[in-house]
Amino acid sequence: MKKTTFIIVLALMSSALFAQKKTTTSGTINFDATTSLDALPKAENKTVVAALDTKTGAIAFEAIVKSFSFGNPMMQDHFNSDKWLDSDKYPTSTFKGKITNFTSVNLKKDGTYVTEVTGDLTIHGITKPVNTTGSVVVTGKAIAASAAFTVKLEDYGITSKAIEGGKVTREPKITVAVNF
């Protein structure tokens, strides 16, 4: 009897833990490093893995660097080369953090909620803290989360003559959008 009760409790705990973690494998990240001199350095990654813990507000992203699709083949080659993201050596970029004001987001009530996000972003093998604002839109059982922020390429060990020459911005805009 005790054994049966223990198994039932364990099963309920497991299902509760599973239920609080929502995931998607089709998040999008847009990378925009365009300048007035060059409109080519921008790309989109449509196959980002993302997770949201609906109890704690913890969020995480994983993106394969080579999944960033550029319109121009040369630009995509540069982006992946050892002088830029070096995607052979550092194949993924990740973010691990949390929505710090998650208590103000009511996932049981439709609406748009402004969020404060903080966490660690790893690009090019270098991890730096990121703080930004975002939004969570609740529509029925659907949760759409998005955030936009800039990163300093220099902070992630990425320097180039194209940056010095103004063809690639020093602080590209990163836009993340996920539907859970």
Add this chain to the structure above:
Amino acid sequence: MSNSKSWIKKIFITAVIIMAGTGIAIWYLFTQKFEDINNQKAVYSLNALDLIKEFQKSDSLANKKYAEKIIIVTGIVTEIESADTTVNIKLGDTATGSYAIFAFQHQNLNETKNIKEGDKVSIKGSCSGGAYSEILESEFITFKRCALNR
């Protein structure tokens, strides 16, 4: 004197040709676009489960072999994820949770409308490589610029 003028003329013409050639090459590189995947020849053609197994065995070796290559993958649709302007089709290994995911190119989004889970499909796309997901605790392999293989 006339011999010297002739040399200067030759050097000038050569310089102009080099400059024009360089200009055309730069123009070509900066205006070049990816060719439609439908018109590109696949380097490999294989079953989704076999591809997943190869990445599970060693994703570094599999990445060297498949990344940035045009590949045709055949398998059973396990999930379709679509948003406003994107449709991703997953061919997964239900036993391990690992999967290959195909982001369809804009001009081929319409052809995904009639596809449903359980269908057998053959998809051509540019392999972006794979990695182990700490979030999902499984291997994921991603493809970009995809279309149904005809």
